[in-house]
Amino acid sequence: MTDYLIKGASVLGGEPRDVLLREGLIADGSSSGAEVVDADGLVMLPGLVDLHTHLREPGREDAETVETGTRAAAMGGFTAVHAMANTEPVADTAGVVEQVWRLGTEAGYCDVQPVGAVTVGLAGERLAELGAMADSAARVRVFSDDGKCVSDPVLMRRALEYVKAFDGVVAQHAQEPRLTEDAQMNEGELSGRLGLRGWPAVAEESIIARDCLLAAHVGSRLHVCHVSTAGSVEIVRWAKSKGWPVTAEVCPHHLLLTDELAASYDPIFKVNPPLRSATDVEALRAGLADGTIDVVATDHAPHPHEDKDCEWQAAAFGMLGLETALSIVQTTMVDAGLLDWAGVAERMSTTPARIGRLAGQGRPLEVGEPANVVLYDPSVSRVVDASELASLSRNTPYAGMELPGRVVATFLRGRPTVLDGKLC
Amino acid sequence: MKKHLLSAADLSRDDAELVLATAEELRSLADRPIKKLPALRGRTVVNLFFEDSTRTRISFEAAAKRLSADVINFSAKGSSLSKGESLKDTALTLEAMGADAVVVRHWASGAPHLLAHAGWARSSVVNAGDGTHEHPTQALLDAFTMTRHLGSLDGRRVAIVGDVLHSRVARSNALLLTTLGAEVTLVAPPTLLPYGVEGWGVETSYDLDAVLPKADVLMMLRVQRERMNAAFFPSVREYSRRYGVDARRMATLQDHTIVMHPGPMIRGMEISADVADSERSVIVEQVTNGVAVRMAVLYLLLGGSQPAIGGDDA
Numbered sequence: 001m002t003d004y005l006i007k008g009a010s011v012l013g014g015e016p017r018d019v020l021l022r023e024g025l026i027a028d029g030s031s032s033g034a035e036v037v038d039a040d041g042l043v044m045l046p047g048l049v050d051l052h053t054h055l056r057e058p059g060r061e062d063a064e065t066v067e068t069g070t071r072a073a074a075m076g077g078f079t080a081v082h083a084m085a086n087t088e089p090v091a092d093t094a095g096v097v098e099q100v101w102r103l104g105t106e107a108g109y110c111d112v113q114p115v116g117a118v119t120v121g122l123a124g125e126r127l128a129e130l131g132a133m134a135d136s137a138a139r140v141r142v143f144s145d146d147g148k149c150v151s152d153p154v155l156m157r158r159a160l161e162y163v164k165a166f167d168g169v170v171a172q173h174a175q176e177p178r179l180t181e182d183a184q185m186n187e188g189e190l191s192g193r194l195g196l197r198g199w200p201a202v203a204e205e206s207i208i209a210r211d212c213l214l215a216a217h218v219g220s221r222l223h224v225c226h227v228s229t230a231g232s233v234e235i236v237r238w239a240k241s242k243g244w245p246v247t248a249e250v251c252p253h254h255l256l257l258t259d260e261l262a263a264s265y266d267p268i269f270k271v272n273p274p275l276r277s278a279t280d281v282e283a284l285r286a287g288l289a290d291g292t293i294d295v296v297a298t299d300h301a302p303h304p305h306e307d308k309d310c311e312w313q314a315a316a317f318g319m320l321g322l323e324t325a326l327s328i329v330q331t332t333m334v335d336a337g338l339l340d341w342a343g344v345a346e347r348m349s350t351t352p353a354r355i356g357r358l359a360g361q362g363r364p365l366e367v368g369e370p371a372n373v374v375l376y377d378p379s380v381s382r383v384v385d386a387s388e389l390a391s392l393s394r395n396t397p398y399a400g401m402e403l404p405g406r407v408v409a410t411f412l413r414g415r416p417t418v419l420d421g422k423l424c
Numbered sequence: 425m426k427k428h429l430l431s432a433a434d435l436s437r438d439d440a441e442l443v444l445a446t447a448e449e450l451r452s453l454a455d456r457p458i459k460k461l462p463a464l465r466g467r468t469v470v471n472l473f474f475e476d477s478t479r480t481r482i483s484f485e486a487a488a489k490r491l492s493a494d495v496i497n498f499s500a501k502g503s504s505l506s507k508g509e510s511l512k513d514t515a516l517t518l519e520a521m522g523a524d525a526v527v528v529r530h531w532a533s534g535a536p537h538l539l540a541h542a543g544w545a546r547s548s549v550v551n552a553g554d555g556t557h558e559h560p561t562q563a564l565l566d567a568f569t570m571t572r573h574l575g576s577l578d579g580r581r582v583a584i585v586g587d588v589l590h591s592r593v594a595r596s597n598a599l600l601l602t603t604l605g606a607e608v609t610l611v612a613p614p615t616l617l618p619y620g621v622e623g624w625g626v627e628t629s630y631d632l633d634a635v636l637p638k639a640d641v642l643m644m645l646r647v648q649r650e651r652m653n654a655a656f657f658p659s660v661r662e663y664s665r666r667y668g669v670d671a672r673r674m675a676t677l678q679d680h681t682i683v684m685h686p687g688p689m690i691r692g693m694e695i696s697a698d699v700a701d702s703e704r705s706v707i708v709e710q711v712t713n714g715v716a717v718r719m720a721v722l723y724l725l726l727g728g729s730q731p732a733i734g735g736d737d738a
Contacts, residue, residue: 187619187620188619188620189619189620189621189622189623189624190620191618191619191620192618192619192620192621192624193595193618193620193624194533194534194557195533195534195554195555195556195557195558195592195595196533196534196555196557197556198619200619264537264541265533265534265535265537265538266538306510309510309512309542310510310511310512310538311511311530311532311534311535311538312532312533312534312538313531313532313533313534313555314532
């Protein structure tokens with residue numbers, strides 16, 4: 001195994017120093033024989049961990065596969081992703097989660113940690129065999145019906161209680177189904193004008209409030225997926241002020257884009273939860289800065305061209321996120337003075353790894369720790385070209401947009417998955 | 425005018441007045457024995473209907489034919505539930521057939537916008553009703569009808585009553601009539617007004633009786649009975665009592681006030697038979713005017729000041 005001496009990296013944005021990667025670990029001592037990587041001007045962060053990724057395999061290999069999705073992840077600086085359960089078949093058995101986990105290991109671009117479905121077939125009717133998934137080779141700890149809400153309060157309560165037995169967490173897609181039937185975009189003045197059915201903030205906030213109360217009542221860990229409204233931030237802040245075991249994530253697109261984009265009727269901007277108002281964007285940034293929102297998660301959602309090249313109402317929800325996440329966080333948080341690089345490391349690596357109970361990820365950049373690192377150049381900028389993405393799909397909302405920063409290298413346990421900005 | 429007519433917001437006041445003036449000239453054609461002009465000879469107009477609407481299609485068909493255009497009716501079945509051929513492939517087909525204008529009716533809000541801007545086809549696109557978004561030629565024919573009865577719409581008060589939430593007619597009228605200087609009041613139970621309607625720059629009211637004596641135009645909108653199943657209102661009877669117009673309410677209108685309805689009407693629900701058939705009712709005239717206004721729109725989008733032959737902007 002090749003050793004790497006990373007020279008002059010600004011670790012977490014601090015003073016430049018050399019870091020030696022040897023035998024899969026961050027090491028000290030002699031660097032003789034190590035390949036030198038010039039990291040002058042580059043920021044070193046622990047390998048990023050995504051709590052919310054759709055890899056689409058099995059079932060929708062026309063949109064993404066574990067291999068293409070993890071290549072995209074590596075290009076985005078990730079060393080671990082949580083693969084959501086809404087595949088075909090649904091990841092609601094030990095068999096499916098082990099398949100996804102094995103595919104990830106074989107691909108080798110980053111750790112793939114499957115998320116297990118909370119309910120059988122995501123149908124919201126009865127619990128999936130959560131314990132079997134937890135005990136499987138995939139060692140599932142995060143359970144989610146993402147894409148659908150566990151809306152039945154009794155089922156949600158039981159799920160929260162049940163996963164305590166193996167230190168699991170339920171990641172809720174907070175969307176009250178009756179309030180969002182056929183919903184197409186954020187409910188606001190614009191949805192009324194455009195004649196697109198509204199997805200009101202209250203449909204998210206009411207479920208979050210309920211689930212926070214349930215989590216407190218039964219003493220279980222709750223994780224709230226893709227928080228998108230100012231009200232949701234307030235509710236999570238309130239729950240945390242009570243000391244309740246609640247964590248929350250925000251997606252990069254919700255930190256940057258607003259519902260005004262729907263006026264184009266271009267479904268590239270159709271996503272669930274929908275893009276919200278500028279006020280919501282401000283509140284999400286503030287919430288991420290002050291720690292109310294614990295992590296940034298991509299909700300990377302690949303779709304084939306034909307599912308986006310159609311009427312808004314007929315189009316699929318979701319957008320790509322892995323390869324642009326760090327750039328969006330730089331532009332919305334770091335460059336805006338809301339977060340330093342240490343804060344980015346915490347919200348995109350340390351904390352998501354802790355929530356997902358990933359032992360070897362999100363560790364400090366210290367001697368003896370696993371060599372999961374990313375080198376990032378914040379000084380350059382690029383115009384996003386959808387055709388250049390490693391993902392199999394092309395549905396990025398940022399095409400043609402100039403974004404700061406570039407992932408120069410990603411190391412997974414000392415082995416480069418990306419070097420000189422290219423996949424290895 | 426712009427190349428497409430997708431929203432009533434696409435029309436400046438000058439544009440709208442030009443359409444209305446052109447329609448006035450073209451309307452006289454209806455009284456002639458030979459109802460045909462050569463203006464769009466050799467041009468192809470496609471009526472692309474993803475949703476059934478016999479009256480709107482016939483109106484556009486008559487308009488195009490009276491201008492000597494070739495008309496192709498393309499009924500594309502399929503709904504949001506059962507997807508048929510994609511909008512893109514349909515557009516590519518029409519482009520290959522050399523359509524100059526595509527008149528599109530679609531169940532999805534924004535479909536005409538997509539057709540105009542996705543780069544699939546070069547033809548002009550006329551929105552003939554998209555989802556719950558807009559129906560700009562209906563608004564133009566409504567404004568045309570109002571103008572014929574009331575003259576300038578400056579300062580005129582128009583009450584639009586009914587299911588505003590689901591109405592593309594209301595959206596287009598609110599935009600166009602405001603452009604033309606009218607004061608629009610949307611009247612509906614709060615459940616049937618769109619979220620955020622305060623930002624539309626029009627008045628709203630929940631009280632029909634308070635609005636009637638001040639209105640110069642009373643425009644009734646269709647209300648589907650099924651809406652009560654989704655709790656928009658408790659019953660047909662209660663809806664009619666609060667928001668339907670009958671002889672008693674009609675008696676509170678000013679003498680010159682006209683009553684309109686885009687059709688199809690549900691007599692006994694939003695409008696009683698004696699109102700629909702009264703002297704004030706211009707509902708049948710709206711249909712006649714629809715042809716003239718659609719002729720004007722097609723003429724201005726396709727021919728306009730340019731010669732009908734050799735004016736292709738491609």
